[in-house]
Amino acid sequence: MERIPMTGDGYRALEEEINHLKTVERPTVIRMIEEARAHGDLSENAEYHAAKERQAFIEGRVVELEDKLSRADIIDVSKLSGTTVKFGATVTLVDEDTEAKVKYQLVGDLEANAKKGRISISSPIARALIGRSKGDTVEVAAPGGARSYEILKVEFR
Numbered sequence: 001m002e003r004i005p006m007t008g009d010g011y012r013a014l015e016e017e018i019n020h021l022k023t024v025e026r027p028t029v030i031r032m033i034e035e036a037r038a039h040g041d042l043s044e045n046a047e048y049h050a051a052k053e054r055q056a057f058i059e060g061r062v063v064e065l066e067d068k069l070s071r072a073d074i075i076d077v078s079k080l081s082g083t084t085v086k087f088g089a090t091v092t093l094v095d096e097d098t099e100a101k102v103k104y105q106l107v108g109d110l111e112a113n114a115k116k117g118r119i120s121i122s123s124p125i126a127r128a129l130i131g132r133s134k135g136d137t138v139e140v141a142a143p144g145g146a147r148s149y150e151i152l153k154v155e156f157r
Contacts, residue, residue, distance in 0.1 A: 003073040005087055005121065010111030011074050018065045021058050029055045068110055080156040085129040087121055092153040096137065101152070106130075125149075 006014075029051055036048035077088035085091055090105045104119045106129070112120035119126050128138040134154055140147045 001071055004068055004071045004108060004110065006072045006074055006108040006111060007077055007088060008074055010108055011069065011072055013111060014065050014069055014072075018062055018069070021062050021065075025058050026055075026062075029058060077156055082156070083133050083154055085132050085151070085154055088156060090155050090157060091129055091151060092155075093149040094152055096148040096150055 032051040033048065033055065036042075036045055036051055039045055039047065042048050075088055080086070080088050085106065087106055087108075090103060092101060092103045094101050102117075104117050104125070106121050106126045107118045109120045109122055112118055112123070121130075124142065125138075125140045128140045129151070132138055132151055134151050136151050138149050138151070140149065
């Protein structure tokens with residue numbers, strides 16, 4: 001079984017999603033199915049079929065998340081240190097063309113969220129940053145063309 005690297009925060013977020021699905025979504029969809037059944041003929045009951053589809057989605061998502069959690073390799077970022085970029089590092093970069101600064105934390109695939117500054121360890125920019133240090137320049141092949149960044153800071157928190 002392949003282990004899935006994940007931060008403690010990412011693990012807790014998946015646990016919360018499973019809990020929400022089991023305690024809120026699952027009972028809600030069961031009530032929806034019961035109400036739709038009360039309407040009679042199930043063969044032409046759109047509410048019933050929609051509720052059953054939602055139930056299948058919820059159950060599938062719970063199984064998927066439980067599998068991911070069982071294979072999680074939780075990495076405590078607070079115990080990491082060093083000057084080179086690796087999993088869990090928070091890296092401050094400056095775009096050498098636009099002078100725009102960005103800050104990213106390298107996290108597991110399941111917890112990546114670019115809007116929150118958390119990028120997947122398998123993303124092109126993260127792969128370009130791995131093993132680099134403050135002051136290094138990296139070239140990243142982005143969808144809009146090649147970008148060049150300078151690493152301003154590497155920290156673990």
